[in-house]
Amino acid sequence: MSDSPRMIFVNLPVADLDRSKAFYEALGFTNEPRFTDDTAAAMVWSDTIFVMILTHDKWKSFTDRPIAPAGSSEVSLALALGSREAVDAMAEAAAAAGGTADVNPVQDHGFMYGRDILDPDGHVWGPFWMEPAVANGDAPVPEVAA
Template identity: 75%
Template sequence: MTRMIFVNLPVANLPASMAFYEALGFTNNAQFTDDTAACMVWSEAIYVMLLTHGKWRTFTDRPICPATSSEVSLALALDSREAVDAMNATAAVHGGAADINPVQDLGFMYGRDLTDPDGHVWGPFWMDPAAIPAQ
């Protein structure tokens, strides 16, 4: 079996969060979606489970972080600098926030951080491993 990751995120507005992730290029897997959760697919191995606060609380009693806090930053490798820029711009017009941190441009690697509508941090980046400077 292929190793996979399911990232579980609590969201305040499930339909709005689904629309946000669809705008970024995720697709919905209806088999694992209902009125309390949505399975958003990034790749064959990466899935994001958007959970209503009520559903989230069935997994843990730990408090949900406020949208102004960061618990984790999730990085997504993209095919180009332009794809990074496009994802960042798309986030801003679909309820998220763009460039929440300074743009990272190391020549061989380029990244821009954004948040979804609930403040979850994503770091789309592009990297050319062949261009990494020798140490």
């Protein structure tokens, strides 16, 4: 195993690269210009998490598999945030930047709180907050009512 940090690059096909870049910037991602051109943009969430937004033509250069049709969900990507207020702020920023807030019911379990948003291309993101004591294992996970 190398000493390099483990990283993840989430690749997403997008219809309008500039619109998607602006959307992710409004959510707090930053653009990495070294890996951005007119076919793709690297949007940085952290030192180890990047979202690569790719034009449809660029996406098709990686795979022959079809792009999921509008209205479908191929994956839901969760983003851990530091507070309930940060979750609400991201959902509001998503709606203001051309996305959709609360595409699923708000999840409020007391120790955990989350809202699902869609980017302009229908990719599902789930900003959430979890009580730090539960997240780090200092407290048990409470029962969640069904």
